Amino acid sequence: MFENLKKFLVEKLSIKADDITMDAELSADLGINSLELADLVYLCEEEFNVEIADDDLHSFKTVGDVVRYLESATNN
Numbered sequence: 001m002f003e004n005l006k007k008f009l010v011e012k013l014s015i016k017a018d019d020i021t022m023d024a025e026l027s028a029d030l031g032i033n034s035l036e037l038a039d040l041v042y043l044c045e046e047e048f049n050v051e052i053a054d055d056d057l058h059s060f061k062t063v064g065d066v067v068r069y070l071e072s073a074t075n076n
Contacts, residue, residue, distance in 0.1 A: 001067050001074075008043050009063075022064035030063075040066075048074050 002022060009015045015030050026032040032040070037060070041052050044066070050073040060066050 001071050002063070004047070005044070005063065005067055005070070008040065008047070012039065012043060020063060022062065022067065024063045025061055026063065026066075027061075044070060050074060 006017060006020045009020055009030070010017050013030075013032065013036050015032075019030060024030055026037065037057065041057065044050065045052055048070055050070065052069070052073070056069065060069070
């Protein structure tokens with residue numbers, strides 16, 4: 001799941017692959033703004049066939065948070 005998310009971040013948001021770790025903060029470390037986060041959520045919903053509730057977006061602080069959410073959502 002991490003590698004898939006990393007690929008999205010590199011290809012769609014032009015983030016350097018070396019900057020993307022499980023502990024990297026979406027905003028502070030990767031510079032992802034709210035519009036880019038919305039794009040990322042849309043891409044994840046399409047790719048992994050999950051629905052991410054708006055309330056859940058507030059829990060996405062790090063790349064790891066997103067990975068764990070997607071793993072949990074796809075395992076249900």
